[in-house]
Amino acid sequence: MKTALSYQIYESTIQLPENWNTLASKNIFLSKEYFEILEKSAPTNMICHYISLFKDQNLVGIAISQFLDLNKLESFGDRDRCVKSSVRKFILKNFSSHVLLIGNNMLTGQNSFIFSDSISTAEGIKTLKKATNDLKSKFKSMGKKVHITTFKDYTQKDVEEFTTEVFKKNYKYCIQPNMTFDIRDEWKSEQDYINSLTKKYRDQYKRARKKAEGIEKRKLHLEDIIRHEEIIYDLYHHVAQNAPFNTFFLSKNHFRVFKEILKDKFLFYGYFLDGNLIGFNTLIKNGDTIDTYFLGYDDTVQREKMLYLNMLYDMIAYSINKGFKEIIFARTALEIKSSVGAKPIEMYGFMEHSNSRINKHVSKIFPKLEPEIIWKERNPFKE
Known part of the structure; x- marks a missing residue:
């Protein structure tokens, strides 16, 4: 039985x-x-x-x-x-x-x-x-x-x-x-990914990278996340508030706690312009998959510098360089994620x-x- x-x-x-x-x-x-x-x-x-x-x-x-x-x-x-x-x-x-x-x-x-x-x-x-x-x-x-x-x-x-x-x-x-991005076996570097794009999307890549000149990307450690906690939350909250639909808002200490507990499995990247934090994104290592997590940005800078698109390219470059098999780009911004190669x-x-x-x-x-x-x-x- x-x-x-x-x-x-x-x-x-x-x-x-x-x-x-x-x-x-x-x-x-x-x-x-x-x-x-x-x-x-x-x-x-x-x-x-x-x-x-x-x-x-x-x-x-x-x-x-x-x-x-x-x-x-x-x-x-x-x-x-x-x-x-x-x-x-x-x-x-x-x-x-x-x-x-x-x-x-x-x-x-x-x-x-x-x-x-x-x-x-x-x-x-x-x-x-x-x-x-x-x-x-x-x-x-x-x-x-x-x-x-x-x-x-x-x-x-x-x-x-x-x-x-x-x-x-x-x-x-x-x-x-769910927008997912499969990393091809033959891609060993970001350049391999760029080479696989059609001319139109290679030009998109070049344009985005040129727009982002002057922005410094930094990997933030726990003490950095704690030091910038207020501005990090403001940047996140601005993006969340402008989403079409929400069922929750993160607590202010969320990213700090994440880093404290998951350590190197949680990656936090800050984007700085003239020494000021103007955006961030987060990644989580989950076996041979990279899960993209919450992000935030200053909307005025994001438009001018194509910051969001640059973040997507950075996530792809990191995941290829570190040998991951796929990226979970999740929901929202479906078309722009599609333009870098993610599939629904x-x-x-x-x-x-x-x-x-x-x-x-x-x-x-x-x-x-x-x-x-x-x-x-x-x-x-x-x-």
Whole structure:
């Protein structure tokens, strides 16, 4: 007879099983160290829980859940000042302000769970669905009714595992793609990458590099990050505030804590003009993948100096030089990322509203919440 899986929900990394990281070694974003960062510097409107799955007392799965309270947000993003934006804010505040998700709302991609080979993905997901019911009860006892439960950021291949009876009332949605950049085996240097571009995009590269003359790029260490913390947060906050849609804002100490805990696996690059910090970007080493993380910039300088595009080229150069296989450029700025060679991967999620009447209409409501992004895919490479 097949052994049913059991699960345990934890509030703190101190409670995690000792061998947690044996599974987490496949993804830094499910490691104890990364969870420690969240404990010390998660957004103020986020509560994290960690879930372990057991089969015959053996650890066979690990996962993260996040509860988001959208009522605590100062804004949902100020870029789109239109009727649709107002409708979105009204719906979110009144019907969907408490969201429970299996996954990580601060990242793009499948950073929800890892299962060992001794269980099927379908089994693991089914057990995580049971765990969400426990979490909903837990939040209810704290006076926080969960409106929406969602599993997020899965590829088309992952989605096949969700076709069970358990998810039949869930709405399958498609959100902005994850922009990923594959590093070719033959690229050993940045020049190899440049040589592979068509003339139009080589010219774009040269123009961007010329515009950035006078800007000094520096790798910042922990003491530098602490010293510049105020301006770093201002630069980040400016970019976040002008995004089309936000569900959280980072805490001021977030980058400092990241560097303290992940050390050399977390890279922070500052861009200086006339001695002043005018922009930064961050990278995370995750096995043979580089994950791009949050960035910030002074908008006036960014336009004039093509700073954002230069940051993308710098990320590509670093990743090639250090022998990484791919870069996760995540969401947003799809067209410009496409122009440097990133490709879109469609991402899916499953959601269910706690109110059965609203749940029947989620397929009509959700498209009104997701900002519409119109963009054109580019191919900068020679055929």
